[in-house]
Amino acid sequence: MQTLLLATRKGLFVLHGAGTDWSIAAHHFPGEPVTAVLADARDGAWTAALRLGHFGVKLHRSTDRGQTWQEVAAPAFPPKPTEGPWADDTTPWSVDLIWALAAGGPDQPGTLWAGCIPAGLFRSDDAGASWSLNTPLWEQPGRRDWMGGGYDHAGIHSIVVDPRDSRHVTLAVSCGGVWQTRDGGESWTLTASGMKADYLPPENADDGNAQDPHCMVQCAANPDVLWLQHHCGIYHSDDGGQRWIGITAPVPSGFGFAVACDPHNPQRAWFVPAQTDACRIPVDGRMVVNRTDDGGARFQTFSSGLPQRHAYHLVYRHGLDVSADGQTLAMASTTGGLWISADAGEHWTVVSNDLPPVAMLRFV
Amino acid sequence: MVTVEFAPTLRRHVDCAPQLVAPGALREVLEAALLAAPELAHYVFDDQRAVRKHVAVFVNRQMVRDRGVLNQPLAAGDRVLVVQALSGG
Numbered sequence: 001m002q003t004l005l006l007a008t009r010k011g012l013f014v015l016h017g018a019g020t021d022w023s024i025a026a027h028h029f030p031g032e033p034v035t036a037v038l039a040d041a042r043d044g045a046w047t048a049a050l051r052l053g054h055f056g057v058k059l060h061r062s063t064d065r066g067q068t069w070q071e072v073a074a075p076a077f078p079p080k081p082t083e084g085p086w087a088d089d090t091t092p093w094s095v096d097l098i099w100a101l102a103a104g105g106p107d108q109p110g111t112l113w114a115g116c117i118p119a120g121l122f123r124s125d126d127a128g129a130s131w132s133l134n135t136p137l138w139e140q141p142g143r144r145d146w147m148g149g150g151y152d153h154a155g156i157h158s159i160v161v162d163p164r165d166s167r168h169v170t171l172a173v174s175c176g177g178v179w180q181t182r183d184g185g186e187s188w189t190l191t192a193s194g195m196k197a198d199y200l201p202p203e204n205a206d207d208g209n210a211q212d213p214h215c216m217v218q219c220a221a222n223p224d225v226l227w228l229q230h231h232c233g234i235y236h237s238d239d240g241g242q243r244w245i246g247i248t249a250p251v252p253s254g255f256g257f258a259v260a261c262d263p264h265n266p267q268r269a270w271f272v273p274a275q276t277d278a279c280r281i282p283v284d285g286r287m288v289v290n291r292t293d294d295g296g297a298r299f300q301t302f303s304s305g306l307p308q309r310h311a312y313h314l315v316y317r318h319g320l321d322v323s324a325d326g327q328t329l330a331m332a333s334t335t336g337g338l339w340i341s342a343d344a345g346e347h348w349t350v351v352s353n354d355l356p357p358v359a360m361l362r363f364v
Numbered sequence: 365m366v367t368v369e370f371a372p373t374l375r376r377h378v379d380c381a382p383q384l385v386a387p388g389a390l391r392e393v394l395e396a397a398l399l400a401a402p403e404l405a406h407y408v409f410d411d412q413r414a415v416r417k418h419v420a421v422f423v424n425r426q427m428v429r430d431r432g433v434l435n436q437p438l439a440a441g442d443r444v445l446v447v448q449a450l451s452g453g
Contacts, residue, residue, distance in 0.1 A: 054418040054448040055377065055407040071403070077411040094411035 002323060003065075003364035004330050005046065006338070007034035010356035012048050014066055019342045020349035026066055036318070038101035039364040042109060046364075047128060049074075049098035049114070057095050057116075061128050065364075074098070075114045075122035075131040086139065091118045091153055102159035105166025115156025119146055119173050123185060134185045142190065142209045146176035149212045149231065157317055158216040162223050170241055172213040172228065178241055194244035198232045199277075214257045215317040217269075225266035229259040229317070234271060236296045250290050250299035252283035258320035258331075262344075265326065267295045270345050272315040272331065280314050287311040289331065289345050305348035306339065313337050318360035332358035366438045368397035370404065371447040378404040390423065391434035393444060408446055420449045 004022065006013040012034045014026040029050060035057075036049040046066060050058040060069040077093040080086070097117040104111025114122040114131065121134040137143070146154035154176050162168035167184040170191070177192035192208030200210055212231035219225040228235040233254040234247040247254070253273035262268035271290045275283045282288065287306040290299045307313070313333035320331045329345050332338040336355040339348040365384040374380075380401035385393055398405045410416050415431040422428065422445040428436065438444070 052377075052407075054416065055374070056410060056416060058377075058406075074406065076406070080412055092412075094414075 002328065003039075004321075005037045005039060005362050005364060006332060006355065006358055007037040007048065007318075007360040008336075008356040008358050009033050012037060012066075013355070015338075015351070017340065017351075020340050022340050022351045024352070028066055028069065029060070033359075035359050036098050036101045037360055037362055038103060038112070039362055040103045040112075042103055042106055043127075045127065047072075047101055047112065049101060051097050057098050059098070059128055072128035073124075073130050075116060075120065075133075077120060077133055085141075089144070093118075095120065096153070097151070097155065099155045099157045100159045100171075102161055105161055105163070108166050111166075113159045113161070113169065115159050115171060117148075117151050117155030118153040119143070119156050119176060121156055121159075121171065121185070136186055137179065137181075137188045140188060143176070145209055146173060147210070149174035149214075158213065160216065160218040160223075160226075162218075163220060164223060170216070170218070170226070172216040174214065175210060175212040175231075177208045177211040178213060178216065178228070178244075180241060191241040192244065193242065194237075194246065195230060195235060196232060196246065215259050217259055217261045219261050219266040220263040222266040225261070227259050227261045227269045229256050229271060231255075231277065234259075234296065236269075238266070238295075245296075247292075247296035250292075251301060252286075252288065256315070257317040258315045260320045260322045260329065262322065262326045263324055265293075268293050268326075268344075269296070270320060270322070270329065271299075272320055274314055281312045285310045285312065287313055289329075289341075289348070291345050302346050302348070304346065305341075305350065307337075316359065318362075319358055321362050323363040328363070330361050330363065332361050334358065365440055366393050366442045366444060368393060368444040369446070370408075371445065373448045374404065374407055374446060377407055380404050387438050387440050387442070389434065390421070390428065390436045390438055390444070393438050394421070394434065394446075397444070418449045420447050421445070422447065 004015040011030045012028040016025045033051045038047040046062045059074045062069045080093040095116045100115035102113040110127045112124045122131040124131045158172035170180045179188045190208045192211045195211040196205045214229045216228040224240045226237045235244040256273045258272045260270045286308045288303045329341040334357045338351040341348045369382040383397035385396040
């Protein structure tokens with residue numbers, strides 16, 4: 001039996017299942033927007049990020065798999081300075097949305113990372129009882145040039161902690177490129193070399209600080225391998241993001257938001273194509289999943305079990321996940337569809353067509 | 365004393381009975397009332413301690429437009445009501 005958590009516009013759903021037989025077991029925070037969820041493998045705790053329409057972002061934590069929840073502190077910016085280089089900052093110093101939650105390493109019990117819109121990175125060392133803004137990243141001068149990509153302000157949506165070294169953290173900013181720290185957040189380096197932004201004037205296309213990664217994932221078995229779905233296509237790195245290699249756009253499209261990579265096989269990754277930037281629906285109304293097994297040289301397109309006529313599902317950046325077995329995948333859309341595959345994405349089974357818009361799903 | 369009351373839509377998240385606090389500027393009054401339920405403050409204020417844009421503060425049935433300074437003086441007998449504005453989908 002496996003467990004899957006779905007963060008949706010109308011609450012957090014818990015699903016249990018095995019193979020392709022899955023069902024909803026619990027619904028928490030009914031009616032409330034849940035933007036991110038973390039199932040912490042270190043201690044079994046679940047953390048849910050809410051974005052209350054009137055009352056701001058909140059964090060709730062459960063140590064008993066959702067039987068009870070306790071509200072804990074939410075990340076919050078410090079008072080905006082009234083003098084100095086950031087006094088005229090046009091970005092609001094107030095968290096609008098928690099977009100990413102990540103656990104620190106096994107040697108850092110209680111450490112959590114939160115990526116937000118606006119693009120503040122926050123760290124807790126007490127399991128969410130308190131949070132502090134990472135000022136080296138927030139105050140690095142390039143942050144002033146970050147742009148919103150679909151939201152009014154830039155945000156951090158992907159955070160990966162190196163399993164070999166917890167002080168090595170890589171994150172992706174939409175739009176602000178990929179940034180890495182090797183000293184636990186005391187200093188940051190822009191590592192977006194190789195990416196191209198075709199939405200910019202040609203002479204600016206290589207500007208790493210202006211890139212729009214949609215989602216970035218890391219191979220657990222080989223953490224130097226990163227996969228990234230970018231606004232302008234798919235990228236792959238086998239040197240920890242020092243150099244990004246653009247992948248020839250697969251059929252039917254290289255555009256999309258979500259990416260998942262096999263935790264055991266660094267050559268295998270999945271993508272969910274949408275038509276184009278300007279038309280964010282499945283190509284020809286046919287929903288498909290693309291998989292590469294050879295590092296992006298070739299792709300197979302799978303459609304079995306997915307709607308093939310007048311399907312307008314968009315799988316948003318956190319709407320695809322693979323379980324630790326490398327075979328079970330879950331995928332959910334912003335129009336409330338949820339599908340499961342038990343054979344590495346080759347066949348899919350619908351679990352529901354009637355869920356709220358899904359922001360994130362994660363296997364426990 | 366000034367009466368400060370939080371609407372049920374707020375109290376369903378963090379309960380707080382109506383508070384009687386000393387007269388003063390609106391910010392002082394709100395901050396004093398929130399001492400009874402410090403966890404409620406993050407629901408009323410954003411990170412910069414401004415009233416959230418989807419929260420409305422009324423003084424004696426008059427909505428307060430100012431969200432940041434909150435220096436409106438309040439006198440004994442005034443009533444403050446904090447409610448949620450209409451928004452969402």
